[in-house]
Amino acid sequence: MSIKRDFDIVFSLTALIWLAPLLLLISILIKISSHGSVFFIQKRVGLNSRDFNIIKFRTMKQNPSNEGFLTIGNDDSRITKIGWFLRKLKLDELPQLINVLKGDMSMVGPRPELRYFVNLYSKEDLEVLKVKPGITGLASIKYSNEAELLKSAKNPEAFYLNEILPHKLKLNKQYIKEQSFILDLKLILLTIPKIFSKK
Template identity: 40%
Template sequence: MLLRKWDELPEFMKNNEVKEYYNILNKKRFSLILKRFFDIIASLILLIILSPVFLTVSIWIKLDSKGPVFYRQERITQYGKVFRIFKFRTMVINADEIGSLITTQNDSRITKVGEKIRKSRIDEIPQILNILFGEMSFVGTRPEVKKYVGKYTNEMLATLLLPAGVTSLASIYFKDEDIIISKYITIDNSVDDVYIRKVLPEKMKYNLKYIKELGIGKDLMLCIKTIL
């Protein structure tokens, strides 16, 4: 969670656009310490409280379809580090190999149970483990797959100064991302094209704004907004 010295950042992140956001975060080092402290305490408490949910959903998934309980896809977090995200599995086995990395409305790969837990966002709960391990934070830019991070502009790379997050203002406004993407899909536009050209830039506006306004109070407000 602690901010590295500028010289210690990965070379691909060292540009003038990232430097602007780095300088902002450099003045908020105490807030970053509080943010990590909050993540550790809150994730431990939630793991205990939500243990019955973990057990119930796990059994539900196993009874519904073949495959593991958790979906472990590689994502990118702070400083471009690769990690494996924890999510309850909502799709058929090998879904990534038989379709896009982005899900669309009425995606045939989604299981019956998966459809229900996706609507309530219960599938995101296991990411509490990623938070505890320091790979994610409660609030921050949603972790992308390497393919989409490769499409980031110089300014978008500034979001990698912080750990990826479970929720954000962008996550709230784009909670029905699959429906939004479906509206733009045509014969000439694939799911990936629509996401990279239409959705990603809009989401990043909110993510970059968050860096400028970062604070523990802001995080608490976003967590409450997410629950509501």
């Protein structure tokens, strides 16, 4: 077992234990504030192009009328009141610690995409599927305000495909070339201030 995997297990398990009261509180608030399940489970593409179920706290209405692949800003009409708060502080991402513990994901790595977008990758882009996807990473930090960027675009999906995704893939390839345990620790530490930044 690698140092990275050892770290993922220890970190995710410790975090899940320490955060258990918060996770329970969030679950209760989601359940009493809107109809539907506590968790949002969605197919994403992981290591070696294998699909897995990513786990998040549900932040949208159970059956939104305007379905779409992308979330357009934190005032997207599909987002619930508690969902807006969870997204603001990235608390909706916490259940992904379960994905890390299971081995579907790592703490640091390229963010897992929907199959819809992966099908548009070039042969060179598929390199990012040679490592486990992560909760945070170079691209995640750079585009921590992605939803707001999409909100300002005339055609959000086209903007994502033509502007954001290519740069994300470039950053993910850079991470793969430079990855190390020290870099992973650095990226985890850099993620924390990004969560609370208004920029």
